[in-house]
Amino acid sequence: MSNTNPPETATVDQRPGETPPPEVPPHLRGGKRRDGKQSGCMPWALGFAVLFAMFLVWKLPSFKAQAELGSAYAARVGCSCRYVEGRSLESCQTDFEPGMEMVSLSEDAATRTITGSVPLLASRSARYAGASGCLINPAN
DSSP: OOOOOOOOOOOSSOOTTOOOOOOOOGGGSOSOOSSOOOOSSHHHHHHHHHHHHHHHHHHHHHHHHHHHHHHHHHHHHHHIIIIISOOOHHHHGGGSOTTOTTOEEEEETTTTEEEEEETTTEEEEEEEOGGGOEEEOOOO
């Protein structure tokens, strides 16, 4: 009986003395997955989009109400500043409260009306009424 091991056979890709390349796990090999699961960021992006849409539907009435209030306030303050104090419309915008950066003012000099608006959400006007000061026009 002999205690010697049989000699190792060398393969074409591997030479004697070299280590074999590491095996690549199946999920990293590329190609199509066969287990039916989706991968990548598309499910996450879709889920985030659905949650964001639900948030907008839930909060849109609140956003619109705040925009309506802010535009009415801006119109009233802008009208008083422009026609009672006699300042320019640009200087009147410095009187806004913090957080009103999206509200813009426009003027109709013929009717002495100042309009405050928040893009795509709300727009309100106030007109100068002489001794009564500035009055906010009713909402349409």
